[in-house]
Amino acid sequence: MNFENPLWFIALLLIPLIWYFYKESIKKKKAAAIKFSNISLIKEAGTGKSKAKEVLFYIHIILIAILITALADPHIPLRQTKEGVNVVIVMDISGSMAVTDYKPTRLEAAKESARILINELSSKDNAGIVVFSSGATTSAYLSPYRDKVLEKLAAIKQTEGETALGDGLALAVDMATSIPNKKRVIILMSDGVNNAGVINPDEAIRFAKTNGIQVYTVGIGSQDEVILGSDWLGNPQYANLDEATLQKIAKETNGQYFKSVDSSTLSRIYSELPKKIEREPEYSSIKDWVILVSIGILLAELYLRFGRYRILP
Numbered sequence: 001m002n003f004e005n006p007l008w009f010i011a012l013l014l015i016p017l018i019w020y021f022y023k024e025s026i027k028k029k030k031a032a033a034i035k036f037s038n039i040s041l042i043k044e045a046g047t048g049k050s051k052a053k054e055v056l057f058y059i060h061i062i063l064i065a066i067l068i069t070a071l072a073d074p075h076i077p078l079r080q081t082k083e084g085v086n087v088v089i090v091m092d093i094s095g096s097m098a099v100t101d102y103k104p105t106r107l108e109a110a111k112e113s114a115r116i117l118i119n120e121l122s123s124k125d126n127a128g129i130v131v132f133s134s135g136a137t138t139s140a141y142l143s144p145y146r147d148k149v150l151e152k153l154a155a156i157k158q159t160e161g162e163t164a165l166g167d168g169l170a171l172a173v174d175m176a177t178s179i180p181n182k183k184r185v186i187i188l189m190s191d192g193v194n195n196a197g198v199i200n201p202d203e204a205i206r207f208a209k210t211n212g213i214q215v216y217t218v219g220i221g222s223q224d225e226v227i228l229g230s231d232w233l234g235n236p237q238y239a240n241l242d243e244a245t246l247q248k249i250a251k252e253t254n255g256q257y258f259k260s261v262d263s264s265t266l267s268r269i270y271s272e273l274p275k276k277i278e279r280e281p282e283y284s285s286i287k288d289w290v291i292l293v294s295i296g297i298l299l300a301e302l303y304l305r306f307g308r309y310r311i312l313p
Contacts, residue, residue, distance in 0.1 A: 004073035011068045059301050070290040084124030085183040088172040089114050092190040094133040094163045102263045107158050109263040113270035120274040128175050132168030133161030134196045142175050164197025169204035177211050184213045185277050191220035193242040201245050208253045215253040217246040220260050
């Protein structure tokens with residue numbers, strides 16, 4: 001349990017003060033009764049009537065404590081979780097994603113896997129898509145409307161650019177925070193090394209950590225070396241997967257890294273990801289319930305004082 005306004009508990013210091021004045025009042029009444037030989041007061045001090053007044057005092061003390069607790073606005077974690085998650089998919093669309101070791105290409109396999117993920121999300125989740133090559137851009141804004149996001153996903157095209165991984169992650173963090181009061185998760189896939197853009201991966205990691213965002217990373221790359229083409233001297237150029245950077249991003253943001261070696265493993269990863277997303281418990285205010293309890297105690301007191309079987313004076 002936590003409290004929205006815990007400073008109100010300082011008011012509980014009034015209770016010992018009230019207790020002190022109550023006890024002093026009882027002592028003075030007893031002293032006055034003895035001093036003036038007031039038989040009725042002496043009898044009252046030792047009878048059930050006095051005990052009933054003491055019970056009444058305790059009821060008032062409990063009421064004060066409960067009302068102060070209500071002012072502190074107590075919250076408890078419910079069994080259900082927060083209403084949905086902001087999930088941002090970050091897709092590498094650089095030139096290396098045109099390689100055909102994944103069928104039909106790495107990019108098309110990645111799009112199909114992302115489609116599986118979006119369909120597996122909860123109806124209360126929001127989904128968005130960021131793409132990056134030499135720079136990063138928004139493909140689908142964060143939205144609960146799954147059909148619109150899938151439509152934007154299908155429209156993503158291959159580029160010939162480089163790999164601005166840091167830019168892509170930073171833009172995704174910005175998107176994930178655009179709708180407040182939800183858990184935020186980023187799923188980043190790449191098959192290359194960060195070699196473009198204005199934000200390096202370390203800066204993007206700090207940005208994600210500052211905003212409390214988990215990043216799950218997926219490395220795309222076959223077991224064997226894949227030739228992308230050749231340079232101007234005719235030397236072969238290979239698709240190099242920077243697993244170390246992807247692992248670092250996942251580790252430092254409390255996410256997880258997955259290695260995909262073909263289309264089937266990529267699809268399997270994306271179908272399992274929704275189950276791995278950590279959903280925080282929702283803290284809900286119980287202030288109204290605390291006030292209802294105090295009203296119930298007050299009604300009980302009124303009955304004990306004025307009801308048919310009243311026992312309080």
